[in-house]
Amino acid sequence: MLTEQSAYTNRWRWVSPTAKGILTCSGIVAAFAASSPRASLLVAALLMATAIFGAGIPATRYLRVGAPALLFLGASCLSLLVTLKFTHGGGTLTMQSNPAELSHIARMCGRSCACLTALLLLTLTTPLSDIISLLRSCKVPDTLLDLMTLCYRTLFVLSAAIHETITAQSARLGHSTLALSLRSMGGLVANLTIQVWQRSQALHIAALARNNDGALRFLEHPFAHSRRHITMASGAGVTLILLAVLIP
Amino acid sequence: MHIMEGFLPVSHAIGWSIASAPFVAVGLRSINKKIAEHPEQRMLLGVAAAFTFVLSALKMPSVTGSSSHPTGTGLGAILFGPTALAPIGGVVLLFQALLLAHGGITTLGANIFSMAIVGPFAAVAVFRGATALRLPFGPSVFLAASLADVMTYLTTAAQLALAFPDPAGGFLASLAKFAGVFAITQIPLAICEGFLTVVVMNALIRFNARELREMNVTPREVIRA
Numbered sequence: 001m002l003t004e005q006s007a008y009t010n011r012w013r014w015v016s017p018t019a020k021g022i023l024t025c026s027g028i029v030a031a032f033a034a035s036s037p038r039a040s041l042l043v044a045a046l047l048m049a050t051a052i053f054g055a056g057i058p059a060t061r062y063l064r065v066g067a068p069a070l071l072f073l074g075a076s077c078l079s080l081l082v083t084l085k086f087t088h089g090g091g092t093l094t095m096q097s098n099p100a101e102l103s104h105i106a107r108m109c110g111r112s113c114a115c116l117t118a119l120l121l122l123t124l125t126t127p128l129s130d131i132i133s134l135l136r137s138c139k140v141p142d143t144l145l146d147l148m149t150l151c152y153r154t155l156f157v158l159s160a161a162i163h164e165t166i167t168a169q170s171a172r173l174g175h176s177t178l179a180l181s182l183r184s185m186g187g188l189v190a191n192l193t194i195q196v197w198q199r200s201q202a203l204h205i206a207a208l209a210r211n212n213d214g215a216l217r218f219l220e221h222p223f224a225h226s227r228r229h230i231t232m233a234s235g236a237g238v239t240l241i242l243l244a245v246l247i248p
Numbered sequence: 249m250h251i252m253e254g255f256l257p258v259s260h261a262i263g264w265s266i267a268s269a270p271f272v273a274v275g276l277r278s279i280n281k282k283i284a285e286h287p288e289q290r291m292l293l294g295v296a297a298a299f300t301f302v303l304s305a306l307k308m309p310s311v312t313g314s315s316s317h318p319t320g321t322g323l324g325a326i327l328f329g330p331t332a333l334a335p336i337g338g339v340v341l342l343f344q345a346l347l348l349a350h351g352g353i354t355t356l357g358a359n360i361f362s363m364a365i366v367g368p369f370a371a372v373a374v375f376r377g378a379t380a381l382r383l384p385f386g387p388s389v390f391l392a393a394s395l396a397d398v399m400t401y402l403t404t405a406a407q408l409a410l411a412f413p414d415p416a417g418g419f420l421a422s423l424a425k426f427a428g429v430f431a432i433t434q435i436p437l438a439i440c441e442g443f444l445t446v447v448v449m450n451a452l453i454r455f456n457a458r459e460l461r462e463m464n465v466t467p468r469e470v471i472r473a
Contacts, residue, residue, distance in 0.1 A: 001347050003348070028254070032254075032258050065349050068348070068349065068350060069252040069253065069349050069350070072249075072252045072255075073252055073255070075430070076255065076408065076426070076429075079422075079425040079426050079428075080425075083414055084414060084416070084422075084425055108255070111254050111255075112252055113254075114254065115254025115352060115354060116252065116254060116349070116352070119349065119352055120349060122346075123345075123346045123347065123349065128346060128347065131346060143280055143283070143290075143335075144335060144338075147279075147294050147335065147336065149294070150290075150293075150294020151294055151297035151298045151301060151340070152298075152343070153298075154295050155298040157298075158295075158298050158302045182440070182443060182444065182447065183447060185444055186444055186447025186448050186450075186451060187451060189447075189448045190455070191451070192299060192302075193299065193327075193448060193452060193456070194455060194456050196292065196295045196299045197292065199295050200288070200291035201288065203291040203294075203295065204287070204291045
């Protein structure tokens with residue numbers, strides 16, 4: 001996963017997750033508080049520059065991660081640009097472009113871009129295990145955190161199993177036609193579903209062997225200069241929000 | 249179909265989060281109860297969440313040639329029940345936002361409502377309805393999985409239409425627009441996922457009949473046959 005690769009290799013890996021969380025929340029608040037599309041696009045540009053130049057995320061990887069969301073944004077904006085008119089008498093349907101809505105759409109586009117860059121700043125610089133620790137400090141229920149921890153620790157194992165199975169199926173021409181591909185996919189998912197039971201049983205036995213009788217706890221990384229990072233992130237966040245509100 | 253980060257106005261984002269919260273809370277309560285009775289279920293639910301996540305990364309053969317992926321909503325609802333799927337779906341959607349930038353944190357409530365609440369409940373309702381009508385097992389599973397996808401996609405279109413009503417035609421015209429634009433990928437996806445879920449259930453009946461019987465998923469005569 002591209003985000004995970006960046007999260008473990010960027011320059012901000014050892015910056016406190018709380019500080020990065022504060023900066024992300026400030027970015028989202030700034031996106032919603034922005035007074036104009038120009039202001040929200042400026043917020044987006046600043047957050048993107050912070051991730052690329054500050055945290056050292058490669059620009060191509062950044063764009064690849066954001067591309068699916070931008071595709072959704074493009075399709076949705078296309079829908080908003082067009083107006084449908086139902087004519088009751090003739091029972092016809094007319095479609096026309098709506099230039100009056102342009103400023104509204106531009107504002108929404110700017111807001112989405114700014115929020116997306118805020119989210120990417122967090123996800124591309126912070127491993128999910130650190131985000132789960134951050135959520136634990138925010139008093140998220142233990143059951144939900146256990147689900148997240150188990151999900152995170154198992155998804156790479158299942159991903160590896162999927163890749164191996166697809167390679168084996170492809171080697172036997174299991175994906176050569178649409179029908180064969182659907183059949184192979186069905187076999188793969190069914191096999192994985194069975195593995196869900198087997199692997200969970202194995203995990204349960206392993207946890208019992210370690211005397212586990214409650215929530216799953218793991219050692220957390222200590223973050224040096226945490227207080228300094230949080231102060232800096234808070235300052236940057238307030239500045240970002242002020243910029244978004246004050247820029248016309 | 250995930251609504252992207254920041255796309256919904258703040259009032260809608262908060263509103264959908266409030267609407268989803270009770271379902272997630274009830275789901276968590278039912279999971280806690282299950283775990284208290286059967287501690288091994290904690291691992292099962294966690295691994296099931298990972299399974300749902302990796303399903304969304306699979307590329308499914310689609311009749312339009314578009315890149316589609318299974319959602320696992322129908323399969324998960326039939327296997328684990330719709331109540332447990334709200335928190336599991338919430339975790340999966342949060343992971344998709346954080347690991348793949350699909351969806352978002354501000355739109356998490358809206359996405360949970362469409363994918364982890366409406367979809368699973370629709371799947372179970374259709375599956376039980378079809379079973380009550382004595383439809384064969386395969387078509388029942390196909391209808392449940394396909395209609396769960398269709399309901400999820402229609403709910404998302406309705407959420408977008410509520411947030412952005414058409415200036416001339418209002419909510420209905422906006423719903424028609426959003427549903428029309430996303431139908432190109434979502435309808436073939438629903439049909440393909442329906443077939444895929446049938447293939448998966450058939451394989452499970454062949455190789456994992458005991459587990460399915462314990463979960464009351466399949467009628468005994470289907471397993472015996």
